[in-house]
Amino acid sequence: MTRSPLTRSVPRRALLAAAGAAIALLLSPLGAASADVGHHADRPAGAVFVQLNSADGNQIATYARAASGLLTAQSTYPTGGNGGNEIGVPFDALASQGSLVLDSDHGVLLAVNAGSDTVTSFTVRGTSLTRASVVPSGGQFPSSIAVHGDLVYVLNAGGSGSVSGFELKRGALVPLPGSQRTLGLGNANPPVFISAPGQIGFSRNGRALIVTTKNHNQILSFPVDRAGYASATPLVAASAGPVPFSFVVDRRGTVHVTEAGTGRTSSYSVARDGSLALLGSSASTGGAALCWNIEVGHTIYGANAGSASLSAWQVAADGSATLTNPVAATTAAGPIDLAASSNGRFLYVQEAIAGSLGVYAVSGDGSLVRIQTVSGLPAFTTTGMEGIAAR
Numbered sequence: 001m002t003r004s005p006l007t008r009s010v011p012r013r014a015l016l017a018a019a020g021a022a023i024a025l026l027l028s029p030l031g032a033a034s035a036d037v038g039h040h041a042d043r044p045a046g047a048v049f050v051q052l053n054s055a056d057g058n059q060i061a062t063y064a065r066a067a068s069g070l071l072t073a074q075s076t077y078p079t080g081g082n083g084g085n086e087i088g089v090p091f092d093a094l095a096s097q098g099s100l101v102l103d104s105d106h107g108v109l110l111a112v113n114a115g116s117d118t119v120t121s122f123t124v125r126g127t128s129l130t131r132a133s134v135v136p137s138g139g140q141f142p143s144s145i146a147v148h149g150d151l152v153y154v155l156n157a158g159g160s161g162s163v164s165g166f167e168l169k170r171g172a173l174v175p176l177p178g179s180q181r182t183l184g185l186g187n188a189n190p191p192v193f194i195s196a197p198g199q200i201g202f203s204r205n206g207r208a209l210i211v212t213t214k215n216h217n218q219i220l221s222f223p224v225d226r227a228g229y230a231s232a233t234p235l236v237a238a239s240a241g242p243v244p245f246s247f248v249v250d251r252r253g254t255v256h257v258t259e260a261g262t263g264r265t266s267s268y269s270v271a272r273d274g275s276l277a278l279l280g281s282s283a284s285t286g287g288a289a290l291c292w293n294i295e296v297g298h299t300i301y302g303a304n305a306g307s308a309s310l311s312a313w314q315v316a317a318d319g320s321a322t323l324t325n326p327v328a329a330t331t332a333a334g335p336i337d338l339a340a341s342s343n344g345r346f347l348y349v350q351e352a353i354a355g356s357l358g359v360y361a362v363s364g365d366g367s368l369v370r371i372q373t374v375s376g377l378p379a380f381t382t383t384g385m386e387g388i389a390a391r
Contacts, residue, residue, distance in 0.1 A: 044064035044065060044066065044072075044126065044127065045065055045066060045067040045341075046064075046065035046341050046342060046343075046390065046391045047062060047063065047064060047065055047124075047126060047127045047390065047391055048062070048063040048065055048071055048339065048348050048357075048388065048389070048390045049061070049062055049063075049100060049102065049109055049129075049388065049389045049390070050062075050063070050100075050350065050357065050377065050385060050387070050388050051083075051099060051100040051111055051112075051385060051386060051387030051388070052076070052083070052377070052378055052385050053083030053084070053093055053094065053099075053114070053378075053383065053384065053385050053386050053387065054082070054083045054378070054383075055082055055083050055084065055085065055115050055383055056082065057078055057082060057083075058078070058079040058081050058082055058083040058111065058113050058115070058120075059076045059077060059078050059079065060076065060077045060079060060100070060109070060111060060122070060129060061073070061075075061076045061377070062074040062075055062076070062077070062127040062128070062129065063127065063357075063374070064126075064127050065341060065346070065390070065391075068371075069341065069345060069346035069359060069361055069371060069372070070359065070371065070372050071348075071357065071359060071372060071374050073374075073376075074127040074128075075127070075128075077122065077129040077131070078131075079111050079113055079120040079131070079134070080113070080118070080120055080131060080134040081113025081115070081116040081118040081119075081120060081134060082113055082114075082115030082116040083113065083114060083115050083383065084113075084114025084115035084141055084143075084190060084383075085114075085115075085190065085382060085383040086141075086143075086157070086190050086191055086192065086193040086196055087188070087190055087191065087192045087193060088192050088193050088194070089193040090193075090289075090305075090306075091305055091333075091334040091336065091352045091353050091380045091384070092193070092291065092305065092334075092336045092352060092380075092384075092386055093352075093380065093383045093384050093385075093386050094112070094114055094143045094157075094386045094387070095143070095157075095193035095194075095196050095198070096143035096144045096155070096157065096196070096197070096198055096199055096246075096386075097144060097198060097199040097245070097246035097247075097291075097292050097293075097337065098144040098145055098146065098155075098199050098200065098201065098246075099111070099112045099114075099143055099144055099145065099337075099386055099387035100112075100145075100337075100387030100388060100389050101145045101146075101147055101389060102124070102389035102390070102391055103147045103168070104342070104391055105149075106150075106168055106171065107123055107124045107125070107171070108121055108122065108123060108124065108132070108168060108171050109121070109122040109124050109129060109389065110122075110145045110147065110152065110173075111387065112137070112142040112143055112144070112145060112154070112387070113134075113137075113142070114141045114142055114143055114157075114190070117136060117137050117139070117140055117141065117142065117156075117158075118134050118135060118136055118137055118142070119134070119135055119136075119137050119142055119145065119154055119166075119173060120133070120134045121133045121168070121171055121172055121173045122171075123171040132170070132171035132172045132173075133171070133172035133173045135166070135173045135174075135175060136175075137154050137156055137164060138154060138156065138162065138164025138165075138175065138179075138180050139154075139156025139158065139159070139161070139162040139164055139180065140156055140157075140158030140159045140189040141156060141157045141158030141159075141189055141190050141191065141196075142154050142155065142156050142157070143155055143156070143157040143196065143197070144157075144197075144198070144199045144200045144201075145200070146200045146201045146202050146209065147168075147202070148202040148206035149206065150167055150168045150169075151165065151166075151167065151168075151176075151202075151206070151224075151228045152165070152166040152167070152168055152173060153165050153166070153179075153200055153202075153209055153230070154166065154200070155197055155199070155200035155211060157187070157190075157191050157196040157197050158187060158188070158189030158190055158191050158196075159185075159187060159188070159189045159191075160182050160183060160184055160185055160186055160187070161182065161183030161184070161185040161187060161191075161196075161197055161213075162180050162181060162182050162183060163179075163180070163181050163183070163200060163209065163211065163222070163230060164176075164179055164180045164181075165179030165180075165228055165229065165230065166179075167228070176228055176229070178229070179228070179229055179230065181222060181230050181231075181232065181234075183197060183211065183213065183220070185197065185213065185215075185216070194214055194215055194243070195214065195215040196214065197211055197212060197213050197214065198212040198213070198214055198244065198245040198246055198291075199211070199212050199245070199246050199247060201247060201249060202224075202249070203221075203249060203253060203255070203270045203274070204249050204251075204252075204253035204270075205253065206224065207223065207224055207272075207274060208221050208222065208223055208224060208270055208274035209221070209222040209224055209230050210222075210247065210255060210276075211234070212239075212244040212245060212246070212247060212257060213244070214243050214244065214245060214260070215243075217238065217239045217241075217242050217243070217244065218236050218237065218238060218239060218244075219236075219237045219238075219239055219244055219255075219257065219268070219276055220234035220235070220236060220237075221234055221235045221236075221237065221270070221274045221275060221276055222234045222235075222274070223235070223273060223274035224274075231274075235273070235274055235275045235276070237268065237275065237276040237277075237278075239257070239259065239266070240257075240259070240264075240266035240278050240281045241259035241261055241262040241264055241266060241281065242259065242260075242261030242262065243259055243260035243261035243262075244257045244258070244259055244260075244266075245257075245258045245259070245260045245290075245291040245292070246258050246291060246292050246293050247293070248293050248294060248295045248300060250295055250300075250315060252315075252319065253269075253270055254267050254268065254269060254270075254279065254315065254319045255267065255268045255269075255270060255276065256268075256293065256295075256300055256313070256315075256321050258290045258291060258292065258293050258302055259281075259290065260289055260290055260291045262281075262284055262290075263284035263285040263286060263287055263288075263290045263304070264281045264282050264283065264284050264285075264290075264323075265281070265282045265290075265293070265300065265302065265313055265321040265323070266278060266280070266281040266282070266321075267279040267280055267281075267315075267319055267320040267321050269319060279318060279319045279320045280316075280318065280319075280320030280321075281320070282313055282320070282321050282322055282323040283323045284323075285302065285304055285309075285311040285323065285326045285327075286326050287304025287306065287307040287309050287311060287326070287327075288304055288305070288306025288307040289304060289305040289306035289307075290302050290303070290304050290305075290311070291303065291305055291336070292305070292335075292336055292337055292338055293338070294338040294339070294340060294347070296340045296344050296347055296362055297344045297362065297364075297366070298314060298315070298366070299312050299313070299314060299324075299362075299366035300312070300313040300314075300315070300321055301313075301328065301338060301347060301368075303331070303335040303336060303337075303338060303349065304335070305334055305335055305336055305352075308330060308331045308332065308333055308334070308335060309326075309327045309328075309329065309330050309331060309335070310327075310328045310329045310330075310331060310335065310349070310360075310368065311323065311325060311326050311327065311328055312324050312325040312328035312366055312368075314366070324366070325366075325367075328366070328367065328368050329358075329360060329368040329369075329370060331349055331351055331358050332351040332353075332354035332356050332358060332373065333351060333352075333353035333354045334351055334352035334353030334354060334380060335349050335350070335351055335352075335358070336349075336350045336351075336352045336386060337349075337350045337386060337387060337388045338350075338388065339388040339389050339390035340362070340390060341390055341391065342390070342391045344362060345361065345362055346359065346360065346361060346362060346390075347359075347360040347362055347368065348360075348388060348390055350377075350385060350386065350387075350388050352379070352380040352384050352385060352386065353379060353380050353384075354379060355375065355376070355377045355378055355379030355380075355384075355385075356373050356374055356375050356376075356377060357372075357373070357374040357377065357388075358370060358372075358373060359371050359372035359373070359374065
């Protein structure tokens with residue numbers, strides 16, 4: 001057979017190279033797509049922030065959250081203030097809920113510096129934090145923060161106790177002049193943990209500011225006017241049980257309050273004037289020191305710090321919380337503050353005595369499966385970490 005001039009002029013090795021290049025060119029779009037898929041799969045899906053609360057320099061530790069819910073440590077950021085410790089605390093240095101709050105709408109993280117009577121704001125980009133402001137809290141021993149729109153109120157637990165208002169402007173906290181309101185608790189500074197107020201938070205519509213007081217067994221509600229000012233005198237509701245500690249406000253506006261003295265959750269409606277009315281109380285979890293709670297999907301979870309367990313509630317048609325699982329999960333020692341991923345698929349638990357974070361996958365029926373333990377955080381001795389937020 002006679003070869004064509006083209007075939008005779010190209011060596012066999014060059015033909016094989018050209019064929020390989022052609023095949024690579026044909027496959028290159030698929031290869032690029034595969035690499036891109038892998039790259040996107042490795043990107044963090046969210047973040048978790050943990051307040052370390054050291055008395056000689058408060059810091060926030062950041063973690064990248066994968067799509068699987070697993071955490072990878074990233075960095076720590078100083079708040080510019082000092083952590084604090086209430087008197088006599090068994091495992092929860094600040095004895096409060098809401099000491100670290102993520103405002104996703106503004107991309108701002110807010111932290112209390114209880115030992116230096118200040119509050120810090122950070123702007124958030126992924127797991128990176130940039131400090132925007134450090135301002136006086138308007139009182140002694142700030143322990144909890146509430147956010148609604150551009151309005152921020154801080155709960156000061158020391159001394160008589162107070163609430164103070166701020167505005168958020170480009171990530172920075174700006175004091176609201178004349179907004180401080182006393183709670184009249186007459187505590188020391190720092191306060192004894194059982195005498196300190198537990199949490200501050202807004203009603204769903206932002207027209208009431210709610211504070212739990214442990215030793216007075218009362219829930220205070222300050223109506224808030226359109227300028228953001230809380231009323232001079234709060235409306236007072238007697239707690240259904242002793243030691244009201246933390247609360248969550250569900251999507252219908254019902255306020256669900258933990259009772260450390262009974263292990264129950266009691267539910268309250270909020271009237272147009274800001275007053276609270278009891279809807280009902282759940283059965284007791286049977287655990288010790290039910291002090292923190294969070295709503296994830298249609299389930300409320302609570303941490304029983306003294307018995308190393310989480311309990312679960314569902315909200316009934318009348319708005320009250322019904323205990324559905326007294327032990328929804330076991331934890332390492334000293335479960336305190338809780339946070340959930342923005343998609344509601346993962347729950348993160350500060351385990352203060354163990355010095356760890358417990359990571360749980362949340363099933364559609366509300367059941368929990370532990371998928372990771374993050375170690376190496378400061379374990380509670382006379383002080384310790386408190387405050388967690390996630391997205």
